[in-house]
Each structure stands twice: as structure tokens, then as C-alpha cells.
Amino acid sequence: MMKTLDDSLREEFYQILEQDEFKTKIELRQLDIDLIKTSFERLLENKYKNLNEDELNESRQQFQNFIINHFKENI
Amino acid sequence: MIIKDVKIKNFFCYVEENKFEFEEGLNIISARNGGGKSQLFNAFYWVFFNKVYTNYGENNTKKKWKNADDIILCPDFKKYSVNIDDEIETSVEISILAPNFRDDNAIEDIIPYKFRKIIVYEKTKDFLKISYSTGLQVEYVLNNETHFAESFEIESLLNKIFPTSLRKFIWYQGETMDDLYDFSNDRTLREAINGISYYPIYDTLGKVVKLSEKNVNDLIWKKQRKENKLSKEQNEIIDQIQKTERDVESKNKQKTAYESEVQNIEEKIVNIETKLQGFDHFIKFKSEMIELEGKLEQTKERLDFLEHSTKDDLIKKWMLNDCEDLINSSQKNLEILNKEIQKINESDNPVPITLPGPEYVEQMLKDNMCYICERPVEKDSNAYEALKRRMSDFEINLQNRILNDNYTELNRYRRRLISDLPKINEEIKDVEKRKQLLIKKRNFLQKKINNLYSEIGTENKNQLDDGAHTAKNLTNQLKTLRQEVKSKTRYFQDTLNNLNNLEGHLRNLKIKSDSFIKSTDDLSTAENRAKVYINLFVETISVLKEKAYDNLINELEKESNRLYSLYLNGKEQGRIKFTSIGIRVLDNVTGKFLDSLNTGEEVAEKLAVANSFLSLSAIKMNKSYPLIADAPTSDLDADNTYNLTCNISKSFDQMIIMSKDYSQFEGDELTDLIKNANISSFYDVTNVLIDPEGENTRTNKKSLINRIK
Numbered sequence: 001m002m003k004t005l006d007d008s009l010r011e012e013f014y015q016i017l018e019q020d021e022f023k024t025k026i027e028l029r030q031l032d033i034d035l036i037k038t039s040f041e042r043l044l045e046n047k048y049k050n051l052n053e054d055e056l057n058e059s060r061q062q063f064q065n066f067i068i069n070h071f072k073e074n075i
Numbered sequence: 076m077i078i079k080d081v082k083i084k085n086f087f088c089y090v091e092e093n094k095f096e097f098e099e100g101l102n103i104i105s106a107r108n109g110g111g112k113s114q115l116f117n118a119f120y121w122v123f124f125n126k127v128y129t130n131y132g133e134n135n136t137k138k139k140w141k142n143a144d145d146i147i148l149c150p151d152f153k154k155y156s157v158n159i160d161d162e163i164e165t166s167v168e169i170s171i172l173a174p175n176f177r178d179d180n181a182i183e184d185i186i187p188y189k190f191r192k193i194i195v196y197e198k199t200k201d202f203l204k205i206s207y208s209t210g211l212q213v214e215y216v217l218n219n220e221t222h223f224a225e226s227f228e229i230e231s232l233l234n235k236i237f238p239t240s241l242r243k244f245i246w247y248q249g250e251t252m253d254d255l256y257d258f259s260n261d262r263t264l265r266e267a268i269n270g271i272s273y274y275p276i277y278d279t280l281g282k283v284v285k286l287s288e289k290n291v292n293d294l295i296w297k298k299q300r301k302e303n304k305l306s307k308e309q310n311e312i313i314d315q316i317q318k319t320e321r322d323v324e325s326k327n328k329q330k331t332a333y334e335s336e337v338q339n340i341e342e343k344i345v346n347i348e349t350k351l352q353g354f355d356h357f358i359k360f361k362s363e364m365i366e367l368e369g370k371l372e373q374t375k376e377r378l379d380f381l382e383h384s385t386k387d388d389l390i391k392k393w394m395l396n397d398c399e400d401l402i403n404s405s406q407k408n409l410e411i412l413n414k415e416i417q418k419i420n421e422s423d424n425p426v427p428i429t430l431p432g433p434e435y436v437e438q439m440l441k442d443n444m445c446y447i448c449e450r451p452v453e454k455d456s457n458a459y460e461a462l463k464r465r466m467s468d469f470e471i472n473l474q475n476r477i478l479n480d481n482y483t484e485l486n487r488y489r490r491r492l493i494s495d496l497p498k499i500n501e502e503i504k505d506v507e508k509r510k511q512l513l514i515k516k517r518n519f520l521q522k523k524i525n526n527l528y529s530e531i532g533t534e535n536k537n538q539l540d541d542g543a544h545t546a547k548n549l550t551n552q553l554k555t556l557r558q559e560v561k562s563k564t565r566y567f568q569d570t571l572n573n574l575n576n577l578e579g580h581l582r583n584l585k586i587k588s589d590s591f592i593k594s595t596d597d598l599s600t601a602e603n604r605a606k607v608y609i610n611l612f613v614e615t616i617s618v619l620k621e622k623a624y625d626n627l628i629n630e631l632e633k634e635s636n637r638l639y640s641l642y643l644n645g646k647e648q649g650r651i652k653f654t655s656i657g658i659r660v661l662d663n664v665t666g667k668f669l670d671s672l673n674t675g676e677e678v679a680e681k682l683a684v685a686n687s688f689l690s691l692s693a694i695k696m697n698k699s700y701p702l703i704a705d706a707p708t709s710d711l712d713a714d715n716t717y718n719l720t721c722n723i724s725k726s727f728d729q730m731i732i733m734s735k736d737y738s739q740f741e742g743d744e745l746t747d748l749i750k751n752a753n754i755s756s757f758y759d760v761t762n763v764l765i766d767p768e769g770e771n772t773r774t775n776k777k778s779l780i781n782r783i784k
Contacts, residue, residue, distance in 0.1 A: 005273055008694075012623065016615045025614075029607050039608065043283060047276045056279075060286040067608050068291075071601035 006044050013040055035070060042066045076236065077729050078701050079170040079187075085149045086121075086165055087114040088762065090777035097731055098755035101724035105737035106760035111778030112733035115760075116705035118167045120246065121148070122192045122211065123233060128248060128705075142350070145542075147203055149196055151774045152765055157198050162206055166193040174698065175217065176235040188236075189214040237700070239342070241267070241692065244685040247704035264653070265624075267688055272627050277620040284612040289320055291606045292588075298602070309591050316588055319581045326574040333567035340560050347553050351546065360527055361543030367527070371520040378513040385506055392499050395492060402492050409489065412482050419475045433469040436462055628653050631687050638683035638690075641722035643676065643715070651680060658684055674710040679719070682707060689727060701729040708736045721752040749784055757784040 016022060017036065026033065046059035080096045083089040088111045095104070095115065106112040117127040121143050129146065130138045147154070149165045157163055168191040175184040190213055197206040213224035213232060224232050237245060244267075269275050296313050299305050305313070395402070431439075431447070439445055440462050445452050452458045495502075528539065635651040635658075649660040649669045660669045660680055672680065686702065693699040702723075708716040716736045723730060737757075740748050749757055759781045769775040 009273060009276065012619060012626070013615065016619050016622070019618075022611070022615060022618075025611060029611070031608060031611065036608065036611065039612070043280050043612075046283070047273075047279060051279055051282075056282055056286060059279075059283045060290065063283060064287040064291060064605065064609065067605040068601045071604045 006047075009044060009047065010040070035067070039063060039067050076171060076173040076698075076700055078703075078731065079172060081115070081118060081170075082166075082168040083115070083118050084166045085153055085163055086118055086167055087111070087148060087150060088776065088778040089114065089118075090150050090152055090765065093778070093780055095758060095780065096756065096782075097729065099729050100755035101720070101752060102729070102731045102756045102758075103720075103737055103754055104731065104733040104758045104760055105735070106733070106778075107735050107738050107762075110735070110760045110762050112735070112760060113705055114778070116246075116248065116703065116733055119169065119703060122167045122169055122190050123237065124242075125211075140349075147196070148194060149203065150777065152777060154198070154203060155774045159198050159200055161198050163196045163198070163203070164193060165196065166191065171236075173236045176215075176232045177217070187216050239345070241688065241700060244688045245700050245703060247682075247685060247702060247707055268624070268627050268631075272623075272691065274623050274627060277616060277623050281613075281616050281620055284609060284616055287609050288606075288613050291602055291609055293317070294602045295600075295606060298600070305591070309588075312584055312587050312591075316581065316584045319577060319584060323574065323577050323581060326570055326577060330567065330570045330574055333563055333570060337560055337563045337567060340556050340563065344553060344556050344560070347549050347556070351549050351553070360539060361546070364524065364527055364539070364543075367520055367524050371517060371524065374513055374517045374520060378510065378517060381506060381510050381513065389499075389503060389506065392492075392495055393503065395496060396499055399493065399496050402489055402496075405485075405489055409482065409486055412478070412485075416475060416479050416482060419471065419478075433466065436465050436469070440466065627691070631684075631691060634687035634691055635680075635683045638686050638722075639679055642679040642683060642719045644718040644722075647679075648672075648676070651683065675712065675715050678707070678710050679715070682719070682723075686723070686727070693728065699728040701731060702727050703731045705733045706735070707732060708734050711736070713739055717748060720748060720754075724753045745783075754784060756782065758782050 014037075017026070017033070025031075026036070042063045043059075045062065046055070051059060077099055078097050080094060082092060082094050084092040088109075104112050104115060113128065117129070120126050120128065125143050126140050127143050127146060127148070128138050128140055149163050153163045168189060171188050171190070172185050173188055175186050178184060190211065191209070192211055193209040195206040195208070196203040210226070211229055213229055215222055215224065296305075300310065300313075435446070439452065440459070443452050443454060443459070444450075445458065445462075450458075452462065632651060632653055639651055640647050647663075649662045652659050652661045658680075660672060660676070661667065662669050689700050689702060708719055711719060713736075716734075717740075720732075720737075723732075737745075737748075738759075748754070761779050761781070762776050763779045764771065765775050765777055
């Protein structure tokens with residue numbers, strides 16, 4: 001099956017997370033890797049280039065609220 | 076994107092309607108020279124970009140990309156076979172499947188398009204004139220309904236379907252291979268990368284996470300301030316951060332604005348340069364014309380001068396021709412005159428120059444008063460008579476001077492005539508000769524000017540003048556735009572430097588704020604915990620963005636080298652490397668640049684790089700483009716042509732290759748090639764006589780399509 005655009009973006013992001021620098025940061029800060037990956041999916045939902053100011057803000061809101069709400073539900 | 080079919084009607088060598096149907100995979104149009112393959116390529120280019128690759132209007136065989144507006148596209152057969160006042164319709168219709176141009180987010184939404192252009196010519200007594208032309212019409216089917224693109228949206232539609240940065244890789248003209256790309260300019264490479272990859276998406280993601288970082292920090296500080304958890308100094312740092320963030324944002328906007336202005340101007344420059352390609356012959360002809368017209372004017376003036384200014388003089392002299400004896404005899408009279416003058420000069424009583432002048436003496440006579448001794452001078456007295464004699468001396472003296480002048484003049488004229496008269500016939504002959512030479516030159520220049528008009532293919536001067544005028548305007552626009560790019564780039568660079576300083580300052584402030592936020596941060600609030608994740612996203616996406624460009628270059632290099640090896644059947648001497656000074660081939664062993672590559676290697680290199688861009692676009696963006704190539708293998712030998720054909724089909728979803736090089740394969744060899752190269756459709760196009768009994772001329776020829784597979 002042909003790789004989609006999201007597949008390519010995801011693959012490159014995961015490769016960065018595998019780098020020692022970020023692996024250490026994730027461990028030290030005790031970050032949840034699944035949450036990082038699912039948050040990245042929210043980012044991908046609005047990936048298309050040349051977004052205007054409103055669209056950027058909307059995208060920011062979706063991404064940010066997803067993480068904040070995750071903690072609000074789990075604290 | 077897939078090209079489904081092309082209908083060509085009365086376009087160059089295609090008489091009446093002809094149809095090519097294309098499949099996914101490799102489509103070959105095989106034709107010998109003059110068969111019609113390049114005109115099929117032109118049909119595409121005419122419809123989409125209003126240009127054709129031709130030597131029409133040139134006084135040599137060198138072909139150029141030309142604006143199609145000045146070129147008669149219909150076949151010679153039609154031009155000569157129809158009657159006066161009859162109309163000939165030339166049209167091309169291309170059907171394709173491509174992403175919905177109205178929705179950027181729906182690249183997988185593939186819809187059918189029809190691109191159509193029609194020109195109707197009317198035959199007059201001497202030439203064909205355009206009766207009407209439709210321009211480009213685009214029809215597409217969306218949600219089961221047929222729509223027609225508005226004229227104002229056609230350009231953006233074309234840009235979406237065939238991005239400008241990729242066009243030259245999609246439409247590959249073997250003869251213009253040297254102009255295919257110039258990646259010595261970093262921007263050219265970057266633009267092509269933007270066109271083929273998702274690299275710009277990282278920009279968007281970066282903006283989103285940075286916005287989020289700012290927003291979540293604001294939320295946390297707001298909360299901390301509300302709960303009075305911050306000292307005065309800490310509050311000040313936060314105020315500074317917020318102010319600097321606003322400055323950074325405004326500088327970023329400025330930077331983006333300059334960047335897009337520079338990009339827009341550069342696009343305009345490319346457009347003007349492309350337009351100018353269709354006009355350069357006007358500039359060349361106009362400058363030649365100006366030079367010739369200047370020379371013609373100069374010649375005419377010299378001829379006029381010769382005819383008019385020397386005419387009177389010559390006639391006067393000519394009238395005195397054979398009068399030498401008469402003139403010589405005048406010598407005697409002149410001598411008498413001279414003697415008389417000498418005699419007067421020798422007078423015993425010459426007028427002393429120290430005495431009062433004639434006006435003074437005249438006044439004394441009038442007033443009867445001597446102003447020298449202050450005594451009255453009675454009329455008829457001796458003194459009065461003396462004064463009168465003095466006046467008479469003055470008059471005699473004056474007459475003598477006049478006489479002397481006349482004598483000198485007459486003598487000079489006589490001497491000149493005596494010297495000129497024997498040469499008069501020679502002079503007349505010489506003038507006549509010079510006149511004939513000038514007339515010859517004038518006629519020659521006039522003929523050259525007329526030839527120039529015939530060469531350019533325009534019947535009247537106005538067309539040439541309009542073309543030259545447009546070209547001059549375009550050149551001026553180009554000059555202004557280039558200056559504008561320079562100054563905007565300077566502003567852009569200044570803004571970028573300011574931005575870097577501000578970002579550095581912001582980083583320092585954030586390090587300070589992080590230290591006191593951490594000290595108060597118990598990760599008890601959702602915002603505080605989210606902030607840690609968002610920070611990680613800011614860092615990772617910034618690294619992703621930096622790495623993405625390098626990765627793409629690496630992937631392009633890898634793909635280029637894979638294709639390069641395929642096209643040369645594993646016999647490559649080096650590997651392709653993208654460097655800051657352009658794309659080069661490095662020696663496999665020494666790692667140094669290889670120069671003096673053979674033609675086959677150069678073709679393979681350029682094709683491999685061009686194809687790597689298209690193939691990577693297919694991989695990265697899930698967007699595929701066809702490769703439409705005219706004569707890509709023209710510089711390759713039979714083995715390389717065979718290898719390239721077999722291997723190229725593995726590179727793309729669709730390729731349409733037009734070449735004469737397949738006519739060397741016949742029978743089983745051709746069947747093997749079709750099988751081994753997995754060719755989807757194979758057309759053999761031949762140029763045949765329309766009337767088999769008629770003359771072997773272009774007016775009796777047309778292209779005949781035969782689909783072999």
C-alpha cells in the first residue's frame with residue numbers, strides 16, 4: 001500500500017523522538033509517549049500549508065486543548 | 076495526474092481530427108524526423124502555456140520557444156487547399172484526471188478536466204487571418220456536474236495542476252536540455268523542493284506549536300499573577316517577555332511580507348523573461364532595423380547634398396566650359412584697371428591720415444567755421460576752397476579703394492576659373508560616380524530593410540514596431556523589478572537580523588522566567604503539565620524543520636543516483652551530488668568533480684535529476700505528475716535508449732515519450748522492448764502523402780497515427 005503524506009510526516013517525527021537528545025528529555029520529564037504521539041495526530045489534522053491567522057489559531061486551539069483536557073481529565 | 080487523451084485537429088502536420096489515447100505507465104510516440112512527435116508536444120504546450128517550440132520567423136534552423144500568437148498553426152495542406160473566404164478550424168483538446176483545484180486539502184479527490192483551445196482562420200487573397208480564437212477553455216466535473224473555469228481562475232488552476240516549479244521537469248524538451256535547471260542558485264533548488272515536498276508543512280506545524288507555547292505561558296502567568304505568586308521583578312520579566320513576543324511577531328510578519336514580496340517579484344521576473352523569449356527576435360530585428368534605417372537616412376542626406384548643393388556650382392562652371400580663351404583675354408582689361416589704380420595711388424598729393432577725417436571737414440564746411448584754428452571760413456574764400464578740395468581727396472581715395480577691392484576679387488575669380496575649367500568634366504564625372512554609389516547603397520539598404528520585414532514574417536511595419544515596443548517595455552519592467560528585488564532582499568535581510576536579535580533576547584528572558592516558574596511549578600495544574608509537552612513539540616518540530624531540508628536533499632540525491640544508474644545500466648563512472656554550487660557528478664574513486672562527461676552520461680544525469688523531483692513528489696506528497704518528453708534519448712545510442720526505456724517505466728505513474736529513436740527497433744526487437752519496458756501504449760506516427768500521386772511537398776503531407784499497442 002502506498003505511503004500517505006501523514007505516514008511520511010509521522011515517520012519523520014518518530015525518528016526525531018528516537019534521537020538521544022529527545023529520548024533523554026522524555027525520560028527526565030517523565031513524559032507520556034502515547035500522549036506525544038496522539039497530540040501529533042491533532043497537529044496533522046490541520047497540516048496544510050499557508051494557513052491564515054484564524055486557521056492557525058484554530059489549529060493551535062485544537063492541539064493545545066487536546067493536551068490540557070487530557071490532564072484536566074486525569075488530574 | 077493522468078493524461079487520458081489528446082484530440083488534435085488541423086494543427087501543423089495533423090490534418091483534420093486525430094486522437095491519441097494514453098494509459099497509465101509508459102506511452103511511446105515513435106516517429107522519424109518530421110513525423111509529428113514534436114508537434115504533439117507543441118499541442119500540449121500551446122493549450123496549456125500558449126507557446127510552441129519552432130524556428131518559425133527565424134532565418135536559421137535553430138528552434139526557440141515562441142509565443143504562439145504570431146504563428147499560423149494550421150497545416151500547409153489546409154492553407155493552400157481551401158478557397159478564399161473559407162474557414163479552417165484548428166483545435167486541441169486534452170483530457171486529464173487531476174486533483175480538485177478548488178480544494179487544497181483534498182489532493183486525493185481526483186476529477187476529470189478538459190482543456191480546449193480553438194482558433195478559426197479565414198483565408199484571404201494573400202494570407203490567413205484569425206477569424207476568432209477562444210483562448211484556453213477549461214471544463215471539469217465536480218460532484219457529478221460539469222463546470223467551466225472562469226477566465227480569471229485559469230492561471231491559478233494551471234499553477235495548481237502544473238506547479239511552476241515543476242513544469243520544466245514535467246515537460247521535457249530534449250533539445251533544450253541545457254536550460255532544464257540551474258540549481259547553482261540555492262533559491263531555485265529550495266523552490267523546487269517546496270513544490271515537490273511537504274517541507275513547507277513543517278513551517279505551519281512550527282507556527283502552531285509556537286503559538287500554543289505563547290498561549291499556554293500567558294495562561295500560566297495570568298493565573299500566577301492572580302494568585303500573587305510572582306515578585307515585582309518576576310512580573311517585570313514577564314512583561315518584557317510579552318512585549319518582546321509582540322515585537323517578534325511583528326518582525327515575523329514583516330519578514331514574511333518581504334519574503335512573499337520578493338517571491339512575487341521573482342515570479343513576475345520569470346514571467347517577463349518567459350514573455351521576452353517570444354519577443355527577443357523583435358528586439359534583434361528592431362535594433363538591426365534602427366541601424367539600417369539610420370544608415371539609409373545618412374545615405375539619402377549625402378545624396379541630397381550631392382545633388383542639390385553641388386548642382387548650382389557645377390552648372391555655373393559647366394556654362395563657362397570652353398570659355399578659357401575669353402577668360403584669359405580678360406587679363407588684359409584687368410591689367411589696365413590695375414595700372415589705373417597704381418596711378419591713383421602714386422598721386423603727388425595723397426591724403427595724410429593725420430588730418431581731420433571727412434565727417435569733421437564736412438561739418439566745418441556746413442558751419443563755415445574752422446574748428447582747428449577757431450576762425451570763420453567764408454564761402455568762396457581760399458580757406459573754404461581748401462576744405463572743399465580736402466573733401467574731394469577723401470572721395471577719390473574711397474573710390475580707389477573700392478576699385479582696388481574689385482580688381483583683387485576679379486583677379487581671384489579669373490584665376491580660379493582658369494584653374495577649375497579644365498577639371499570640370501572630371502568633376503562632373505566624379506560627382507556622377509559618387510551619386511551612383513550612394514544610389515546603389517541606398518537601394519541596397521532599402522532592400523535589406525524589406526528583407527528584414529519579410530524575415531520576421533510580418534507584412535507591415537506596425538507589427539514589428541508594436542513587438543519591439545512591447546519588448547522594450549518588458550525589458551524596462553524587468554530592470555525595475557530586478558532593482559526592486561535587490562532592495563527588498565536588503566530589507567528582508569535587515570529584518571531577519573533584527574528578528575534573530577529579538578529571538579535571542581526572548582530566549583534569555585524565557586530562561587529567567589522558566590527558573591522562577593519551575594520553582595513555583597508543582598505540575599498540579601493542567602496548563603503547567605501541558606506546557607512541558609508543548610515545549611517538547613516546539614523543540615522537536617524546529618529540529619524536524621532543519622533536518623527535513625537535508626533529508627530531502629539526501630533523498631533527491633539517492634533517487635537521482637538510483638535512476639542515473641538505471642539509465643546507464645550500471646555503467647556510471649560517478650555519483651550525482653547536490654552541492655551549493657550546483658548539481659555535479661563526483662568520481663566514484665577520487666570523490667572529485669567529473670568534467671567532460673560523455674553526452675549519454677549528461678543526458679542520463681539531467682533526466683535522473685528531473686525525474687527524481689517528480690518521483691519524490693509522488694512519494695512525499697502523494698501527488699503524481701506525468702513526464703512528457705520530446706526527444707529525451709536523442710543523444711543516446713541504441714543500447715542506452717533500450718536501457719533507459721526499460722528502466723524509466725519503473726519511475727512514474729505515467730510517461731509520454733516522443734522520440735525518433737524507437738524507429739530503429741523493428742519486428743521481434745520492438746516486441747521485446749514493448750514487453751520488457753512494460754509499454755502501455757505504442758504509437759507509430761508517419762508522415763504520408765495526402766495525394767499519393769501528388770508532389771512530395773509539405774502542402775501534400777500529413778501525419779498518420781498507427782497504434783501498435
